[in-house]
Amino acid sequence: MEHIDVAVIDVAVIGGGQSGLATVHALLRRGLRPVVLEASDRAAGSWPHYYDSLTLFSPARYSSLPGMPFPGADRDRYPHRDEVVAYLTAYADRLDAEIRTNCRVTAVRRAGRAFEVELEGGGRLSGRAVVAASGTFGRPHRPALPGLEGYAGQVLHAADYRSPAPFTGRRVVVVGAGNSAVQIAAELAAAARVTLATRAPVKFAAQRILGRDLHFWTARTGLDAAPLGRLLARPPA
Template identity: 45%
Template sequence: MIYDSIIIGGGQAGLASGYYLTKYGLNYLILEANTQATGSWSYYYDSLKLFSPARLSSLPGMRMKNDKRGYPTKKDVISYLNTYTKRFKLPILTNQRVYEVSRNQKGFSIETSDGKSYKAKTIINATGSFHNPYLPQMNGMNTFRGNYLHSSSYQKPDQYIGQRVIVVGSGNSAVQIAMELSEVSNTTLAVRKSVQLVKQKILGIDLHYWVKAIGFDKFPFWRFGKAVPIPSSTVDLAGYKEKLEVGNPNQKKMFERFYSDGVVWSEGNQEPVDTVIFATGYRSDFGYLKTIEKFDVEGRPLQKAGISQNTPGLYYVGLEGQRSFSSATLRGGGSDSKFVIKHIKQNL
């Protein structure tokens, strides 16, 4: 059987794409590598909260439940995605990890790690980059006798009670993890630049409503050949400003290297450390597309608004800055998916 489209990845971007493929009457499958179609959400730390309110964080066709808390937790999002899948009866095959995509006369062939093969006229890559954590390599890392990990492997503070912990980074995840750890351990944020906080609410209204109202959230930078600006500021959740001001957690300029028992700071002094957590983001990894697609020097696909510039019939949804500031988020996945699938419908 040859499908009109196959979606690689059953996270939020893949589910939104499935919604519109169904709406436009196209025959498709969603291939998900894991046991449930919740993307990376199942692997994030337990206390994670969305920085945007529930009312602005929904996929097409089904509004996320808006309770009194306003800001959905990790569990809320996972529950929402599972309910979404069931409500729209999306054709998802789990435990189907794609390892190679190739071209054929009628479109594409997709091979999975368990030996299965699928054929489709078009491919929608909806894996994003959140499955490929970036862990920088630093001098002395191999001699460090403590523990170091990427923030994607961090779950909860219980195992770090009483430890000396360093969290590397100044973004939302780094600050949120450091704030949580500072309650049970001696925690420092190691930063290139000091954390820049932005108020979560202005005049009592969440920042995201203002961003939406002025049109920035979905402004089509790509139409003007411009990259989407990615803010370096961190949303000031409950008490962040006050805690940083009193130094719990404190901030220090990024350390230079590791030594056997800890780190060496920029001033040259050594400090024993138990654990270093790198909240250093993610990098693109599309190795299964390497025989059909071209990538830039940083491994990002050469695409415009989700449409491959080198491979007809290959599309992307869920990339950061794909079409707008809100791309790669729950609130932006719907509009990006709709744009891509309209293009597929017109060209099939």
Template identity: 45%
Template sequence: MTSYTDVVVIGGGQAGLAAGYHLRRLGVDFVVLDAQSTPGGAWQQTWDSLHLFSPASYSSLPGWLMPAQAGETYPDAAHVVTYLSEYEKRYELPVQRPVRVGGVHRDGQAHLRVETDAGSWRARAVISATGTWWRPFLPTVPGRFDGRQLHTIDYRSPRDFAGQRVVVVGGGNSGAQIAADLAYDADLTWVTQRPPRYLADDIDGRALFDAATARRRALEEGRPDTGGVASLGDIVAVPPVREVRGRGLLKASPMFNRLVPDGIQWADGSAAQADAIIWCTGFRPALSHLAPLGLRGTRGHIPTDGTRALGEPRLHLLGYGDWTGPASATLIGVGRPARDAAREIRALLA
């Protein structure tokens, strides 16, 4: 069965909902297809102790401020899931789930065809908002480890590793937070590619958004690149990280050069035994559904002008990081590129 609409939004997480909000305001006919069975996007899959970097008022999608969470300065992931669920209802966004998109194809001069496990859709434009969570990156390291290996997406609680020897790999926010989460219950080895770069303790998501905004303005005005968030450091010193670091339990070792059956080994021959390795090594854009369009560029990115794909003007990409809009992978940052994408699509449809 084939259905028809002006715009198909692929992904019902924060980016897809922000796109839906602006499309609805502009009076555009659209549908949101979400592979998850319940609302909340990737926030449903995070570890138990995860909290936002910012207060609720700085973590909101367009149109509706996230309500504060009682007793918490920085809301937890469950609060975000509730907010996204209520956001869908508040704006009566037409989300269909669970619908898994297999591929997007060109269908003549006027349409794109979106093939799913629930039939196909013909649309005059498509917004891809699938994010990165569903495509974890694992580096290639020589050797073999016989213990348990996980990625950030698999980690839930330190209770699962109580009394075990655990290696956490990664010097970003996920690596630091998961290492801090495990520090009291596990025999922890934290490994980073370079010495950890902490942001100042008083910096949270508000300052990060301001830094990203300043960078966008500088680039738009032809001024030198300010460096944005990356210029401030790699790790936001959220309270649990500060606490564990202050107790001397969060010390980083340099990156090892090979795996061994019972752990890891450095170039000088020293080694650490492990029962489990947790790879907090980042993600790549989840774009396999766009492969039929043949648009993939370097580093897995599709070249864009703003959010619009250069090789297919009917396609917009939203929420994958700075290459699809400054801070577009954040709750507060996705609103502006979502608005711009919706306006461009309305102009295209006209």
């Protein structure tokens, strides 16, 4: 039987995006030595792959990870995608932790009182704990729509959209009413004839009230930190 060396570590953090990096900061403060396992070539989450005009929904002053304020003089601006990538990269560089890039986890198994983490290519780690911080945007959901195989036009997932330029003068149907769908549809409307297809009417809420972003009001009222109880935690029927 082939012998495979298993490195022993404190905590394996799967994913080097904002959640994984914030988790590493907390673990370091508790004296643990986490190892970040990031599948891509840098610890910046999915941000490097988002569309060109994307900005954060939250102002810079409310978008910092623990221990490092988001840079820039205008604390009320909505940081651009490239700013977020630069910030996450700088944050990762400041952490006193091992960050392994191009390191994809293929399996996690309980091994006695520890967890065994299998890596693509055959490597293994044994950790006292594992944190799953891989996010939800690494594998876009592409639904199997009836008749799609016979459609002669272009079909593009939001994850592959970059800018409206290729769609200038064309007719475009955007399917969905989530944040990405509505934001992309609004941007495309300046260059193309756009139809937004949704299951229900789209409800819009003001981003700013009395000149202040929504995040200001939720922080000022304490709503962002308030326990909302079992009602909101209960899954829909």
